[in-house]
Amino acid sequence: MRAEILSCGTELLLGHITDTNATYLAQSLAALGIDLYFVSQVGDNQGRIVETLQRAWQRSDLIIMTGGLGPTEDDLARESISALLGETMQVDSDLEATLRARFAHSRGPMPERNLKQASLIPSAQTLPNPVGTAPGWWVERDGRIIVAMPGVPREMYRMWEQEVVPRLAPSTGGLIFTRILRVSGLGESAVEERLGDLIHLTNPTLATYAKTDAVDVRITAKATTGEEAERQVAEMEVRVRQLLGQYIFGVDKETLAGVVGNLLLTQKHTLGVMESLTGGLLSNMITNVAGSSNYFIGGLVTYSTDLKAQMGVPRDTLDRYGAVSEETARAMAHAVRERLGVDFGLGITGVAGPDEQEGKPVGTVYFAVEGPQGIVTGRGPGWRASRDDNKRFAALAALNLLRRFLEGTIQPEH
Amino acid sequence: MRAEILSCGTELLLGHITDTNATYLAQSLAALGIDLYFVSQVGDNQGRIVETLQRAWQRSDLIIMTGGLGPTEDDLARESISALLGETMQVDSDLEATLRARFAHSRGPMPERNLKQASLIPSAQTLPNPVGTAPGWWVERDGRIIVAMPGVPREMYRMWEQEVVPRLAPSTGGLIFTRILRVSGLGESAVEERLGDLIHLTNPTLATYAKTDAVDVRITAKATTGEEAERQVAEMEVRVRQLLGQYIFGVDKETLAGVVGNLLLTQKHTLGVMESLTGGLLSNMITNVAGSSNYFIGGLVTYSTDLKAQMGVPRDTLDRYGAVSEETARAMAHAVRERLGVDFGLGITGVAGPDEQEGKPVGTVYFAVEGPQGIVTGRGPGWRASRDDNKRFAALAALNLLRRFLEGTIQPEH
Numbered sequence: 001m002r003a004e005i006l007s008c009g010t011e012l013l014l015g016h017i018t019d020t021n022a023t024y025l026a027q028s029l030a031a032l033g034i035d036l037y038f039v040s041q042v043g044d045n046q047g048r049i050v051e052t053l054q055r056a057w058q059r060s061d062l063i064i065m066t067g068g069l070g071p072t073e074d075d076l077a078r079e080s081i082s083a084l085l086g087e088t089m090q091v092d093s094d095l096e097a098t099l100r101a102r103f104a105h106s107r108g109p110m111p112e113r114n115l116k117q118a119s120l121i122p123s124a125q126t127l128p129n130p131v132g133t134a135p136g137w138w139v140e141r142d143g144r145i146i147v148a149m150p151g152v153p154r155e156m157y158r159m160w161e162q163e164v165v166p167r168l169a170p171s172t173g174g175l176i177f178t179r180i181l182r183v184s185g186l187g188e189s190a191v192e193e194r195l196g197d198l199i200h201l202t203n204p205t206l207a208t209y210a211k212t213d214a215v216d217v218r219i220t221a222k223a224t225t226g227e228e229a230e231r232q233v234a235e236m237e238v239r240v241r242q243l244l245g246q247y248i249f250g251v252d253k254e255t256l257a258g259v260v261g262n263l264l265l266t267q268k269h270t271l272g273v274m275e276s277l278t279g280g281l282l283s284n285m286i287t288n289v290a291g292s293s294n295y296f297i298g299g300l301v302t303y304s305t306d307l308k309a310q311m312g313v314p315r316d317t318l319d320r321y322g323a324v325s326e327e328t329a330r331a332m333a334h335a336v337r338e339r340l341g342v343d344f345g346l347g348i349t350g351v352a353g354p355d356e357q358e359g360k361p362v363g364t365v366y367f368a369v370e371g372p373q374g375i376v377t378g379r380g381p382g383w384r385a386s387r388d389d390n391k392r393f394a395a396l397a398a399l400n401l402l403r404r405f406l407e408g409t410i411q412p413e414h
Numbered sequence: 415m416r417a418e419i420l421s422c423g424t425e426l427l428l429g430h431i432t433d434t435n436a437t438y439l440a441q442s443l444a445a446l447g448i449d450l451y452f453v454s455q456v457g458d459n460q461g462r463i464v465e466t467l468q469r470a471w472q473r474s475d476l477i478i479m480t481g482g483l484g485p486t487e488d489d490l491a492r493e494s495i496s497a498l499l500g501e502t503m504q505v506d507s508d509l510e511a512t513l514r515a516r517f518a519h520s521r522g523p524m525p526e527r528n529l530k531q532a533s534l535i536p537s538a539q540t541l542p543n544p545v546g547t548a549p550g551w552w553v554e555r556d557g558r559i560i561v562a563m564p565g566v567p568r569e570m571y572r573m574w575e576q577e578v579v580p581r582l583a584p585s586t587g588g589l590i591f592t593r594i595l596r597v598s599g600l601g602e603s604a605v606e607e608r609l610g611d612l613i614h615l616t617n618p619t620l621a622t623y624a625k626t627d628a629v630d631v632r633i634t635a636k637a638t639t640g641e642e643a644e645r646q647v648a649e650m651e652v653r654v655r656q657l658l659g660q661y662i663f664g665v666d667k668e669t670l671a672g673v674v675g676n677l678l679l680t681q682k683h684t685l686g687v688m689e690s691l692t693g694g695l696l697s698n699m700i701t702n703v704a705g706s707s708n709y710f711i712g713g714l715v716t717y718s719t720d721l722k723a724q725m726g727v728p729r730d731t732l733d734r735y736g737a738v739s740e741e742t743a744r745a746m747a748h749a750v751r752e753r754l755g756v757d758f759g760l761g762i763t764g765v766a767g768p769d770e771q772e773g774k775p776v777g778t779v780y781f782a783v784e785g786p787q788g789i790v791t792g793r794g795p796g797w798r799a800s801r802d803d804n805k806r807f808a809a810l811a812a813l814n815l816l817r818r819f820l821e822g823t824i825q826p827e828h
Contacts, residue, residue, distance in 0.1 A: 013450045015440030016623065018432060022455070026429030036427045037462060041436070041453035048451060055469075209430065279701025280694035283715040287693025290768050290801055292717075299715035301697040307712040307754060340721060354704050387704055 001171055003034045004060040006052055008068035008077055009151055010043040021066045021156055028160065030207070031220040032172050034062065044068065049080040053146075057084060061144055062171070067151030069134035071114040077148045078119060081139060087121035095119075095126060095135065102133065127163040131155050138167060145171070174222040177229035181240055182250045183215040184400040191215050194243045204236045213255060213396060217244070246409040249400065256399045257285045257292075263406040264295040264344070269371075271402075272340035273299040274311060274332040275395075276323065277350040277365065282395040297340050308332065312339050322358045324349050326377055329366035337370050344371045344405075348398045350380065353387045363390050367398040369405050374412030376405050415585055417448045418474035420466055422482035422491055423565055424457040435480045435570055442574065444621070445634040446586050448476065458482065463494040467560075471498060475558055476585070481565030483548035485528040491562045492533060495553060501535035509533075509540055509549065516547065541577040545569050552581060559585070588636040591643035595654055596664045597629040598814040605629050608657045618650045627669060627810060631658070660823040663814065670813045671699045671706075677820040678709040678758070683785075685816075686754035687713040688725060688746040689809075690737065691764040691779065696809040711754050722746065726753050736772040738763050740791055743780035751784050758785045758819075762812045764794065767801045777804050781812040783819050788826030790819050 005026070007019045022039045029036045037060070042048045049068070056063045068077030082089050095118035103110035117134050120126060127136030127147070132155040139146040147164050149156045169175045183191055188210040192199055195217070199206050204221035217240060221232035241248060250259045264271055275282045283299035286292055302308040305323045309315050312335030313328060321327040332347025350365030351357045365380030378401040383393050404410040419440070421433045436453045443450045451474070456462045463482070470477045482491030496503050509532035517524035531548050534540060541550030541561070546569040553560040561578050563570045583589045597605055602624040606613055609631070613620050618635035631654060635646035655662060664673045678685055689696045697713035700706055716722040719737045723729050726749030727742060735741040746761025764779030765771045779794030792815040797807050818824040 013440055013453065014444050015437045015442075018434055018437040019453075020432055023426075023429045023432040026427055028429075030428050037457060037459075038466075039427065039433075039455035043451060045451075052452075278698075279706075279710075280697025280699075280713055280715070281701075283694025283717075284692075284698050284805075285694075287695075287715075287717065287766075288802060288805075292693075296693075296717050298717040298721040299694055299713075301694065301701075301713035301715065303697075303701065303707055303710050303712040310754075340724075352701075388702060391698075391702075 274336035
């Protein structure tokens, strides 16, 4: 099956927004085993949309449109599909009633121009949109499929996953189930190396993605029933977990800070951090999790050496080993644990760059976690990245050490 | 002049990367007054690239290609242009010498497959790429222009700005000069309202963009000489500054934290912050600036009420007014200034969400800056955004208050 994406919106062609919808759909199509050969962006101009649709109709089996479903004259997706197929739009009374009820409930009387959002053509079925006013269209004719979805990402994601993917099952040879395993502490190529030949399987398929906060391993299975696809994914997950073990910290949309937060909540433990090179980023990641005030007492961004001493790092340690050292990281973890009276104290120090410090190169990082059972330490491999990236890598590595400590997969020194 | 963008790369169609190059070029074309009607993404397949080029050749005056200039067999931009025009690629001896010298200098002998990066066709001129191995192509024939640039954003941006835009001057009716004025403290629609009719001018043009950290006002002028274009931008800048005044914090790529850092450096002042709802984000923004250790002593992320008290906020203030109050923000600014012995202390407290706190709604934010001359305070307008956005808005608003205090455009209470 050959697919093609058509993204509609003049705001794309003015560079006001980036077409991340196409990226999302491209990833999903790859997982579904559907070939994607063309992506086009066209402005809100019916002539150019129809021209692009005509070409897509000749060369593709599945045309996925996003955008152009709003109520204004600039929103031309429905009109363009109707023109392509030579069919006439008519208001569907059920859709109209739903739309009017929706307006009455939330924003008062419906403007008449919104009525076109309740329109259909004979070849089109409606794709419900419970999170917005614009329903989508599912069009089937002459062995081809056109899907029209809203451009608002949140609405589009939901419609694609809940409405479109299940309807595509007969064309893709089955139902799909996908799970993402999230990996920290290994680079993408190290992950691929460990996965070995699994990466070349055709069903289930495995694919790796380097994200800013993790390496994702996506397992996708296709089967005649959803349950069977889910079972195949679960089997493959067991094999992947054998190969990647404790490097896997979560699934699907979980974050390292979220996983750490859940562990702290479950274990009824509190956390405090003392950070230097990460400069507040570590605390910020932790507090991006809703409800983090239940376990995160606070953070000390001890950027200057004097402030480290003031907050409890012995002068002697700073003088003897330097502010960038394992000994200082350990002392920071200990000091913040004592100062803030928390169960777990995390200390992190290093060189973010662009300049070296104390003769230590950019990317040098030491971190330590002190808990009730003792202390664990870690260090960066010597990242040679930008200042921002060094900070991010360091904060994630420290969170990952804390996770392993809380999970009990790393043993503390006493 | 009608332009069209063609982005080449199978990684785009697998969703491994997002086509941010197209967004960048679309913004620049809008500023140049060149109409962009189509953007296409095509994989590394010569048939499909040539098919798309043929159509573009029929309907557009300027075809901008990115990607496909690497040394491998998958890199097909040059081959596809040659096939489109029926011209034969030949190695250019000057280009070859440059490329070999580049390899000898940095990575040893050049693989023979890289030789195609030194090739040209009769209608093509080379576009130098001092930051990468792949030079671009500037192709002119039959009144049409094709520009082929590398897909690596850093290389492409430089080539576009330094090599392509000047060559486009005859076609766009002159040379272009652009300056961005960065605005904090006003939303995009409020900025547009203040700019009034200026927004409808045709030369210079004004356009506004809502970025995550500011509203940008881009002034673009076109003239027969670069100096004249620059002079027109400077004149317009004066008018815009009259309308937006102290809301403008910087130009081009400056950030609020960078501007604040420069002010502190120049005034030889130090800074410390005590933050609650922003949870480390404010310190993180400040320390994203290289060299911030010269003025930033540190930050206290006093997430719990007890930690606020431990760090010097009077219990009485917390009990009487609550942790989320102007009084507490003032006390935080004072406490961190005293505790850390800094010239300027900044305190910020509020409700990030998703739940309300002390009966105060999500988005409530108070902040204060205490300096040698007294104290200034500010509050959020009651953002009703996501947790992440509330944190970001709050941190930026606090930095903006600090900037105005340092610039002397807001008078402190004594």
